[in-house]
Amino acid sequence: MSSLSTSLQIALSGLMAEQGALETTTNNVANINTAGYSRQVPDLVTRDPIVEDSLTFGSGVDLQKIESIRDPILASQIQQETQTQGQWNALVSALAQTQGNFSTTAGDIGTAISNFFDSLNQLSTSPTDLSLRQNVLTATANVANAFNTAANRLTSQRTNLDASVEQAIGQVNQLTAQIARLNRQISNLENVGESAGTFVDQRTQLIDQLSAQIDVSVIPTDNTLTLTTATGTPLVAGEQSFALSTQLDASGVLHIFSQSRDISSAIVSGQLGGLLEARDQQIPNLQSQLDTLASGLANAVNGVQAAGFDLNGNSGSNLFTPPPASGAAASLSVSLTDPAGIAASSDGIAGSNGNMEAMYALRNQGIVSGQTPTDYYSSIVFNVGNAAANANSQQSASTLVLQQLNDQRSSVSGVSLDQEAANMMRYQQAYAASAQVISTINSMMQTVISMKAS
Amino acid sequence: MRVNPNPLTDLLAAVAQTQQQINTDLEQIATGQRINCPADDPAGATMLVRIAGKTAESDQFLRSASGLSGEMQNADSTLSSVVTDLQRAISLGTEGASSTVNASDRAALAGELQGLQSQLVSLANFSYQGNFVFAGTATQTAPYVLDSTSSSGVRYVGNSNVNVVTVGDHLSVQANLPGSQLFSSAGADVFQSIQDLITGLSTGSNIDVALSAVSQAYDHINAQRVFYGNAINQLNAQQTFLNTETTQLAEQQNNVGGADLSKVISDLVNAQTSRQATLEAIAQTQQTNLFNYIK
Numbered sequence: 109m110s111s112l113s114t115s116l117q118i119a120l121s122g123l124m125a126e127q128g129a130l131e132t133t134t135n136n137v138a139n140i141n142t143a144g145y146s147r148q149v150p151d152l153v154t155r156d157p158i159v160e161d162s163l164t165f166g167s168g169v170d171l172q173k174i175e176s177i178r179d180p181i182l183a184s185q186i187q188q189e190t191q192t193q194g195q196w197n198a199l200v201s202a203l204a205q206t207q208g209n210f211s212t213t214a215g216d217i218g219t220a221i222s223n224f225f226d227s228l229n230q231l232s233t234s235p236t237d238l239s240l241r242q243n244v245l246t247a248t249a250n251v252a253n254a255f256n257t258a259a260n261r262l263t264s265q266r267t268n269l270d271a272s273v274e275q276a277i278g279q280v281n282q283l284t285a286q287i288a289r290l291n292r293q294i295s296n297l298e299n300v301g302e303s304a305g306t307f308v309d310q311r312t313q314l315i316d317q318l319s320a321q322i323d324v325s326v327i328p329t330d331n332t333l334t335l336t337t338a339t340g341t342p343l344v345a346g347e348q349s350f351a352l353s354t355q356l357d358a359s360g361v362l363h364i365f366s367q368s369r370d371i372s373s374a375i376v377s378g379q380l381g382g383l384l385e386a387r388d389q390q391i392p393n394l395q396s397q398l399d400t401l402a403s404g405l406a407n408a409v410n411g412v413q414a415a416g417f418d419l420n421g422n423s424g425s426n427l428f429t430p431p432p433a434s435g436a437a438a439s440l441s442v443s444l445t446d447p448a449g450i451a452a453s454s455d456g457i458a459g460s461n462g463n464m465e466a467m468y469a470l471r472n473q474g475i476v477s478g479q480t481p482t483d484y485y486s487s488i489v490f491n492v493g494n495a496a497a498n499a500n501s502q503q504s505a506s507t508l509v510l511q512q513l514n515d516q517r518s519s520v521s522g523v524s525l526d527q528e529a530a531n532m533m534r535y536q537q538a539y540a541a542s543a544q545v546i547s548t549i550n551s552m553m554q555t556v557i558s559m560k561a562s
Numbered sequence: 563m564r565v566n567p568n569p570l571t572d573l574l575a576a577v578a579q580t581q582q583q584i585n586t587d588l589e590q591i592a593t594g595q596r597i598n599c600p601a602d603d604p605a606g607a608t609m610l611v612r613i614a615g616k617t618a619e620s621d622q623f624l625r626s627a628s629g630l631s632g633e634m635q636n637a638d639s640t641l642s643s644v645v646t647d648l649q650r651a652i653s654l655g656t657e658g659a660s661s662t663v664n665a666s667d668r669a670a671l672a673g674e675l676q677g678l679q680s681q682l683v684s685l686a687n688f689s690y691q692g693n694f695v696f697a698g699t700a701t702q703t704a705p706y707v708l709d710s711t712s713s714s715g716v717r718y719v720g721n722s723n724v725n726v727v728t729v730g731d732h733l734s735v736q737a738n739l740p741g742s743q744l745f746s747s748a749g750a751d752v753f754q755s756i757q758d759l760i761t762g763l764s765t766g767s768n769i770d771v772a773l774s775a776v777s778q779a780y781d782h783i784n785a786q787r788v789f790y791g792n793a794i795n796q797l798n799a800q801q802t803f804l805n806t807e808t809t810q811l812a813e814q815q816n817n818v819g820g821a822d823l824s825k826v827i828s829d830l831v832n833a834q835t836s837r838q839a840t841l842e843a844i845a846q847t848q849q850t851n852l853f854n855y856i857k
Contacts, residue, residue, distance in 0.1 A: 493600025
């Protein structure tokens with residue numbers, strides 16, 4: 109049987125539901141600038157009706173739960189793209205530094221090689237001139253310096269990349285530990301049927317950050333998540349996280365270990381993927397190309413030296429210290445100190461320039477892997493420029509994709525102030541209406557009470 | 563459809579992109595170069611390396627050619643003095659061969675010839691910037707030394723080697739003629755013929771034979787001078803060519819690497835306009851929402 113007190117209960121349920129709904133709006137507005145926050149909507153449901161004979165009476169409204177609005181597919185796409193972007197970001201900044209060594213300046217390798225051959229041609233016009241011979245020695249030293257500088261910069265860049273790797277690993281470990289903690293909180297809440305929306309937002313945010321560092325694949329399990337790298341190295345399993353560690357190898361290069369397994373070459377994306385690609389592939393490639401150029405040039409020059417005679421009629425000795433098999437560019441140095449030692453002569457007489465001509469001819473001979481020194485150097489410039497340009501455009505593309513995905517995520521999960529204002533008005537009006545109903549019921553009750561009293 | 567309620571990050575990304583464009587344009591304007599690092603245009607940067615190498619090479623060839631040309635002009639003018647001396651020797655010899663001169667006249671002529679001979683020795687020992695140019699490759703010592711035991715009165719201590727200098731792609735020029743080829747050539751030996759003429763004048767016999775030998779030497783030197791004339795012409799032509807090539811290379815360098823300033827500046831203006839417009843749009847659209855209207 110319906111009664112005034114039942115009506116009062118119904119009106120009260122309206123008041124409370126609207127108040128709760130208003131709270132979600134307040135919370136949404138408060139979190140409008142919170143990173144990773146997904147907007148929440150109140151889930152209002154009708155209370156079970158009361159059936160009396162042929163009549164069915166409604167019994168009010170309940171705020172059943174507060175739901176966070178998000179799209180898990182989008183979230184996973186964003187994580188994927190964040191990994192790609194992290195990789196290109198790292199490569200772009202590494203290669204921007206690398207290519208600095210190969211811009212045309214007064215002291216770059218290409219210019220030094222040109223100047224060296226120029227000095228040979230000049231000496232050829234007057235092979236006994238000591239100042240021209242000194243010029244050749246100076247130009248030779250400049251070639252060696254240019255190689256040393258470029259090679260040393262590349263080596264120290266690798267060392268610097270190691271520092272970045274170390275930092276990134278630290279961040280990965282911190283993030284996985286946090287994710288594991290959140291996993292516990294989320295499963296605790298969800299096990300008792302509570303909404304863990306905010307924690308899930310936080311976790312998604314942390315996984316995004318983790319994706320920027322390393323390749324992550326997310327495997328949802330009951331109420332929790334397992335994270336591994338793309339190649340299956342575990343990072344987080346439920347409430348447990350697995351820290352990565354680092355160790356220097358014999359050559360001073362940092363390796364990454366997961367539970368004593370070396371996974372350095374198994375990391376393919378994220379910032380770590382980019383850092384490792386620059387450190388272990390791009391830069392070593394360049395180094396070995398520089399080594400090829402340095403040793404090709406030095407050996408060819410030394411070979412011609414040996415075939416000629418110096419100013420005193422002696423057989424020519426090495427102009428460059430014979431370079432070692434590896435690290436030729438870094439260790440290239442001038443062996444000759446006496447300008448008279450340059451073997452310009454081909455007949456053993458001081459005034460002959462025949463051997464200088466032979467040495468000059470190296471300029472246009474395929475002495476470096478079948479290419480002339482300048483052509484080989486220019487192909488190194490192409491390789492480094494091409495790698496950097498490719499990384500730049502990949503980074504732009506990835507940034508664009510990520511921006512679109514974030515845009516989509518925001519269109520699903522972002523807080524709209526207009527929407528919240530409209531909701532606030534709705535909830536406020538509904539609240540006022542329920543209050544008015546209560547006041548009406550109150551006056552009806554007064555009527556009933558005053559009836560008895562009279 | 564719900565749209566992104568907070569487009570600010572997108573807008574800021576657009577602003578950052580135009581800012582990037584502005585930075586690139588400014589760098590190009592500041593350096594005048596379109597390619598400021600290899601990544602700006604890898605293929606172009608490669609070409610620039612080659613063009614720079616080629617330019618340095620051409621510049622060097624120019625220096626070498628002009629230095630060589632100077633040396634050869636000096637050698638040639640020395641030979642021209644040799645020719646003058648030989649002419650004088652011939653006229654002295656002709657005078658001595660005449661039946662009207664007596665022994666004391668001939669002795670006087672022989673005396674002048676001796677003076678000429680020592681002059682010729684010093685000409686053959688001509689040195690340019692410390693190098694004896696007629697000594698073959700033995701440029702550090704004077705090629706002709708006086709030697710009374712030699713029938714010609716001198717001895718050649720140079721060699722018969724020549725130097726060749728590269729002054730262009732596939733272009734090398736011979737830089738010297740050795741004395742053995744110039745002054746001591748068999749059948750046209752300058753010093754032998756002069757010595758014979760001196761002896762002839764002193765003794766009064768075989769003057770005609772000696773005179774014709776001097777004539778042959780004279781013809782030979784003249785013929786050899788053609789080598790220097792040709793080489794100097796060749797070097798001059800090569801310098802003209804190298805100057806043209808250097809200009810062309812500079813033009814090529816500019817075509818590949820130079821910034822198209824009018825385009826860059828118009829890009830810059832566009833980017834600035836677009837940046838301003840975006841900023842204004844942000845400022846305008848982000849000011850209001852429904853909350854502003856709830857009273």
